[in-house]
Structures are given as structure tokens and as C-alpha cells.
Ligand SMILES: NC(=O)c1ccc[n+]([C@@H]2O[C@H](COP(=O)([O-])OP(=O)(O)OC[C@H]3O[C@@H](n4cnc5c(N)ncnc54)[C@H](O)[C@@H]3O)[C@@H](O)[C@H]2O)c1
């Protein structure tokens with residue numbers, strides 16, 4: 001069996017080599033000819049899987065994308081051709097939620113403000129939005145939620161319509177899928193009209209898909225003097241992004257919010273499990289055995305942590321300013337895709353154990369850290 005896999009997908013050989021021969025490809029330049037004798041295609045978000053790409057793929061039995069987003073896959077086409085499909089829902093939800101939390105603490109430090117008492121609007125309360133909500137539940141930040149689909153389905157009581165949320169929130173973060181048409185279209189959800197109505201100095205975070213915010217309208221507003229704090233991980237038209245927008249961002253990154261080692265590895269593991277399931281073989285391998293030991297595994301809290309100290313702990317594991325610096329300093333010389341390819345290792349909060357933290361243990365645990373009291377060791 002020939003398994004074609006994106007070169008930026010980790011651990012493919014470790015998981016899949018017992019099932020077939022693994023061959024790697026460049027996700028942006030995969031051609032229909034490369035798929036002629038492929039049985040399995042494993043992609044990331046940069047490959048458009050459509051009728052053009054699959055024109056000569058007569059042997060293809062399975063397509064997997066090691067991502068949460070599926071807007072790059074023509075799923076009706078796969079169903080029509082009887083090709084099995086799997087994505088990796090939730091694989092990097094923790095990573096994206098922790099990206100946002102790192103952004104929040106860095107923003108608070110930058111503006112010399114407290115997050116406690118601020119209102120954070122979460123737009124899209126699926127795997128990522130819910131994970132962010134749960135991590136921040138004991139933070140003292142007031143959480144406003146917007147998800148009309150969950151509200152209509154009766155699974156979210158606390159829903160607030162988007163325009164009301166934007167009027168009330170101090171910070172808004174987007175976690176919706178990219179939907180290009182229909183009643184719940186998310187393309188340009190934050191459009192020129194909504195941008196112009198934003199409260200002064202509002203913090204806007206986008207780690208969903210670039211097209212969710214009208215980038216040109218945002219740039220026009222900023223060039224026109226509107227004051228918005230911006231954290232952008234995703235951009236319209238990646239990798240050829242609207243470069244002038246970069247200068248107006250507080251923190252910017254190259255679509256890496258989900259790229260913890262754990263998040264990417266979980267994506268590969270989920271595709272391995274789905275393919276094993278389709279083939280009717282046992283999925284015997286697990287990612288725990290493949291992940292390296294983190295550099296920092298434990299620290300000691302002497303007393304209850306203040307909000308600023310909590311921020312320092314968050315940034316000990318992941319500081320968004322590292323990624324902002326990487327993008328700002330290197331985008332011109334290396335380009336968007338090369339920075340993504342060479343993204344340095346990043347771990348999740350639960351790789352750090354905080355000892356002796358009884359007073360703030362609940363908040364730390366909720367954020368995702370491991371907590372032990374000294375007398376429990
Ligand atoms: N930056 C990154 O690295 C990165 C990583 C992972 C995922 N993503 C993006 O984030 C998106 C969300 O991920 P998820 O795992 O939470 O997906 P999900 O499907 O679990 O949740 C999305 C939620 O958005 C809601 N929604 C849909 N349309 C909406 C609208 N118009 N207004 C408000 N809510 C709406 C849905 O009802 C759903 O609950 C993905 O589709 C992907 O595009 C980005």
C-alpha cells in the first residue's frame with residue numbers, strides 16, 4: 001500500500017510504516033500525477049483536495065487531514081467516489097486555547113492591566129472555544145459566548161448574539177470554522193461595518209481562519225487611525241498575506257496556534273486510528289511513546305500566585321512573543337511557509353507540574369497545569 005503524507009506531518013513513519021510504504025510530499029505543490037498509484041493520502045491544511053487533485057487517483061481509498069479545519073477538502077466528492085475520509089477533530093484544541101491564554105497574559109503585561117474583571121467574548125464554542133472557556137473558568141475573567149448553532153441545537157444556554165457580544169466585550173477571540181456561504185456564513189464575520197463599530201482599544205484575536213476577518217477592511221480601519229489591539233495567527237490568502245497589516249498587530253504568527261508537539265502528534269494518531277479502523281486492523285501504537293521528554297517538567301510555588309505571576313508561569317511553557325519575534329524578524333527573508341515548516345518545538349501546559357500550590361491549585365489545574373502538594377509526593 002502506498003501512503004502519501006505531507007512532509008510537515010510528524011510521526012507518520014512511526015505510526016504508518018507497518019501499514020504500507022510512506023512517501024512524503026510538499027503540501028503546496030502536490031500534483032495529480034503523484035496520486036496515480038497512491039492508496040492513502042494524508043494532508044494538512046495547505047492542500048486543496050478537490051476534483052483536480054484527484055483526477056488520476058484511481059486507487060485512492062482513504063484521505064485523512066491531520067487538522068481540525070476541513071475547508072480545504074471536497075468531502076461530497078470523497079463520499080461520491082467511495083473514498084474513506086477522516087479529519088482530526090479536537091486534536092489541537094488545547095494548543096489553540098493555550099495560544100490564546102498566552103496572548104491574553106502578554107497583552108495584560110504590555111498594557112499594564114489586570115485581566116480579572118475584563119470581559120472576553122468567545123465566538124464559536126466548539127472544541128477550541130469550549131476548551132478555552134473551561135481553562136479560564138476560574139480566572140476571574142468574565143466569559144461571553146456566541147455560538148448560534150449550538151444555541152439552536154439547545155446545547156448552549158449562555159449564547160449572546162455577535163453584535164451584542166462585540167458591544168459588551170473588552171476582548172474578542174474567534175474560533176469558528178470557515179463557512180463561505182449560507183445562513184451561518186463565517187467568511188468576513190468581522191466585516192468593515194463591525195470593525196468600524198468596535199470599541200476603542202478592543203483586543204481582537206483570530207486563530208481560526210484568516211477569511212473570518214476582512215483583512216483589507218481591518219487594514220483600512222487601522223490606517224485610518226482606529227485603535228484596535230490585534231493578535232493574528234491566521235491571515236487571508238496565506239501564504240501571500242497582506243503584509244502592511246503585520247505592522248499593526250500586537251502579536252502575529254504564521255498559523256501555528258495549534259502546533260504544539262502534542263497537538264500535531266494527536267492529529268497523526270487520529271488518522272492512524274481511522275485508517276486502521278477502515279482496514280479492520282488493530283491500532284496498536286500510541287503517541288505517548290513517541291513524544292520527547294520536555295525540557296522543563298516541574299517548578300515550586302512558594303505562595304499564592306498573583307495574576308502577573310500566573311502569567312509568568314504560562315509564559316514559562318509557552319510565550320506567544322517568541323512566535324511574534326520569529327515572524328516579524330524572518331518573514332521577509334524566509335517567507336510564511338518556511339517559518340511554519342521550521343517551527344520550534346512547543347509543549348502544552350500539562351507538561352509542567354507545579355508543586356506546593358494549594359491556594360491557587362484549582363486555577364492552575366483548570367488552566368491545564370499538573371498540580372501536586374508537597375506532602376502528597
Ligand atoms: N490557528 C490554528 O492553528 C487552528 C488550529 C485548529 C483549528 N483552527 C480553526 O478553528 C476552527 C474551530 O475549531 P474547533 O475545533 O473549535 O471546531 P468545532 O467544529 O469543534 O467548533 C466550531 C464551533 O463554531 C460554531 N460556529 C459555526 N458558525 C458560527 C457562527 N457563525 N458564529 C458563531 N459560532 C459558529 C459551531 O457551532 C461550532 O460549535 C476550525 O474549523 C479551524 O478552522 C485553527
Ligand SMILES: O=C(O)[C@H](O)[C@H](O)COP(=O)(O)O
Pocket residue numbers: 008043044045046066067068069070092255258259
Ligand atoms: O485546522 C487546524 O487543525 C489547523 O489550522 C492546523 O493546525 C493548521 O496547520 P497545518 O495543517 O497547515 O499544519
